[in-house]
Amino acid sequence: MKKFTLTVALLLAGLVGRAQTQPAAETGYEARQLKIEEINFVSNYYHQEGNNSAVTGGIGTEKLTNYANSFDLVLSKIDRFNRVHTLSIDANIDYYTSASSDNIDPLTISSASKSDIHFYPSVTWRVADPRTRISRSLGYSYSREYDYQSHGFTAQVSKTSADNNREVSVRGSAFFDTWKAILPSELRPANYGSGAHNDRAGVDYKPRNSFNMALSLSQVVNKRLQLLVVLEPSLQQGLLSTPFHRVYFTDGSERIERLPGTRLKLPIGLRANYFYGDRVIIRSFYRFYVDDWGMQAHTANLEVPVKLTPFLSISPFYRFHTQTAVSFFRPYGGHDPNLLYHTSDYDIGNISTQFIGTGIRMAPPGGVLGIRAWNALELRYGHYTRSTGMVANSLTLLVKVK
Amino acid sequence: MTSTLPVSPLTDALTLHRRVLRLMGNRFEISVVTANDGAWAEARIDAAVAEISRVERLLTTFDEASETNRINARAGIGPVPVSPEVYALVERSLRLSALTQGAFDITYGGIDKRLWNFDKQLTALPDPQTARQLVRLINYRNVRLDPADSSVFLTETGMRIGFGGIGKGYAAERAKAIMQQQGVANGVVNAAGDLTAWGHQPNGQPWTIGIADPTPATSHTATQAFSHLCISNLAVATSGNYEKFVVIGGKRYAHTIDPRTGYPISGLKSVTILAPNAELADALATPVMVMGTRVGLHLINQLPHVGCVIVDEHDRLFTSKNMKLT
Numbered sequence: 001m002k003k004f005t006l007t008v009a010l011l012l013a014g015l016v017g018r019a020q021t022q023p024a025a026e027t028g029y030e031a032r033q034l035k036i037e038e039i040n041f042v043s044n045y046y047h048q049e050g051n052n053s054a055v056t057g058g059i060g061t062e063k064l065t066n067y068a069n070s071f072d073l074v075l076s077k078i079d080r081f082n083r084v085h086t087l088s089i090d091a092n093i094d095y096y097t098s099a100s101s102d103n104i105d106p107l108t109i110s111s112a113s114k115s116d117i118h119f120y121p122s123v124t125w126r127v128a129d130p131r132t133r134i135s136r137s138l139g140y141s142y143s144r145e146y147d148y149q150s151h152g153f154t155a156q157v158s159k160t161s162a163d164n165n166r167e168v169s170v171r172g173s174a175f176f177d178t179w180k181a182i183l184p185s186e187l188r189p190a191n192y193g194s195g196a197h198n199d200r201a202g203v204d205y206k207p208r209n210s211f212n213m214a215l216s217l218s219q220v221v222n223k224r225l226q227l228l229v230v231l232e233p234s235l236q237q238g239l240l241s242t243p244f245h246r247v248y249f250t251d252g253s254e255r256i257e258r259l260p261g262t263r264l265k266l267p268i269g270l271r272a273n274y275f276y277g278d279r280v281i282i283r284s285f286y287r288f289y290v291d292d293w294g295m296q297a298h299t300a301n302l303e304v305p306v307k308l309t310p311f312l313s314i315s316p317f318y319r320f321h322t323q324t325a326v327s328f329f330r331p332y333g334g335h336d337p338n339l340l341y342h343t344s345d346y347d348i349g350n351i352s353t354q355f356i357g358t359g360i361r362m363a364p365p366g367g368v369l370g371i372r373a374w375n376a377l378e379l380r381y382g383h384y385t386r387s388t389g390m391v392a393n394s395l396t397l398l399v400k401v402k
Numbered sequence: 403m404t405s406t407l408p409v410s411p412l413t414d415a416l417t418l419h420r421r422v423l424r425l426m427g428n429r430f431e432i433s434v435v436t437a438n439d440g441a442w443a444e445a446r447i448d449a450a451v452a453e454i455s456r457v458e459r460l461l462t463t464f465d466e467a468s469e470t471n472r473i474n475a476r477a478g479i480g481p482v483p484v485s486p487e488v489y490a491l492v493e494r495s496l497r498l499s500a501l502t503q504g505a506f507d508i509t510y511g512g513i514d515k516r517l518w519n520f521d522k523q524l525t526a527l528p529d530p531q532t533a534r535q536l537v538r539l540i541n542y543r544n545v546r547l548d549p550a551d552s553s554v555f556l557t558e559t560g561m562r563i564g565f566g567g568i569g570k571g572y573a574a575e576r577a578k579a580i581m582q583q584q585g586v587a588n589g590v591v592n593a594a595g596d597l598t599a600w601g602h603q604p605n606g607q608p609w610t611i612g613i614a615d616p617t618p619a620t621s622h623t624a625t626q627a628f629s630h631l632c633i634s635n636l637a638v639a640t641s642g643n644y645e646k647f648v649v650i651g652g653k654r655y656a657h658t659i660d661p662r663t664g665y666p667i668s669g670l671k672s673v674t675i676l677a678p679n680a681e682l683a684d685a686l687a688t689p690v691m692v693m694g695t696r697v698g699l700h701l702i703n704q705l706p707h708v709g710c711v712i713v714d715e716h717d718r719l720f721t722s723k724n725m726k727l728t
Contacts, residue, residue: 031700045679
């Protein structure tokens, strides 16, 4: 099985409108057109050639082309309690194709999922109080794909220590998702559509809600070493199985996947970043995971970004993951028809995976390919292997436009 | 959980050497970025301080022997030969006066300060006649320059010139020039808010400044920045002090007097000018304040490489066309 994904993310900065109200106060001065020599007089402040001593301002002889033709002003708002308010708006669009989701219905050549546009806007409002060093934020995000849509709400409170070296943060988030219950073609009841664009009649929509907590403690140990411990309990409820997954039983029968309606997860993560000089960062990450479906997992990740020049960096990475299967997992044809829950999804089976690759990031001062608005270009390649024999290659292109 | 590459320092072990001291009656802050050579940086700052002190001796009105006071002493009597440096500065000042329709004027020193004593509580405005009488001696057209003997002549008795509206910017520009000549590639000269910056910060990032929040400081807060600008290889000057104003008849008046009418100006809280040259930025900030938003921006929009941010009395923000809000 081979899979190839191409993702393009476009980050759009939120735009702030310009004050366009009419200025009120009038003075005895008139708006008059300047004469050429008056404009030249001002320009002479920047040209200091030969014995032109109009300005004795020294040797500031940068060429005129080095001077800005415009200036960027970044706005934030400080309220009467001296708190800084910032509002950030992001709109991300992914375009992706996937091979496997085309096999839900082998009778149709092109199903709904063959290529999808994934659109996910988000809004975050953050209030930081420099006096108490507490910052609070509220966020909303929306995500939609061909088979589900999601509304997400996030609230976060964090506090920084007086020396700025320690931060404690608590985040709570809730995601209210709706899934389209697409069934394998041979298991659809009568009048149950495929879920494709013109065939949605009778298709069921099921909720899936997630409630997540994140408690984190970050500590700057010294100039080079930073540590982060994070505990992220979460509860999922609703349709947790994927209805287009087929399950085959020891008696030869076939049904759709069936899983419990709730799942409690508890991951504990430890992250350490080590700054080796100004050019190399060693990022390491370990996570232990346990849930009430009987799964235990270990993940370790190492990424070493290296800045080759001020404008070019590479970041090789390696990730290893191993997990035990949930207690309802059996491989193809191994399920006992008398048990209530059953899955053959190797995502929650007994597997280990490895992911190795590298990213390369270019951010030339004059813009990528000389295009000023194009700030940065990042290309990531990854090679992924699973103990089940699956091999995937991914190539991600990240384009940052200002 | 994803991780991205942070913006980290690009240069090796650059440090910032900074000295704060009182010069020209103002707080000066001189900063030099070097690769860990403190003694070298201190010597460059010494050279900058010496240059600013030299300019101060030339322009001060507190020393009877300064060139400025020698010109003022012979107002209405006769021309005074001065150094080429002061002559050139007066000449540029007069051209800036013409550019700003007299809103910038170095003969401002002739104002009668008896009426506008802002330290006392003001309750009423003078009548227009009285006000105009007070500024009758302010007129840049009454400054005669003679290139033959490099002399300056104030034609009216009682006239006085002063470089309060341009001197700090000129001194900052001179200090920068001296340090650049001596090899300082990255630095800032901040003359009480009139500042000029070149190169970059020790971490490789461009120099930035905040523009003060126009809303008054409350009991437990200081005035804060409400917006930010990159100012590498630029000079910045701000006119307008949020604490210095009087309220008469419900209207707020600044401590700046319109040299044409003799009245204190109202309507604007602050004007920030960006330009490649500190003297120019310094000299344009007050006139834009005097001319008002419409006329002031009309002027700035015609000047190459000059930007302007205005905050009016209703805390509204106006900018010149070349300011991009992001």
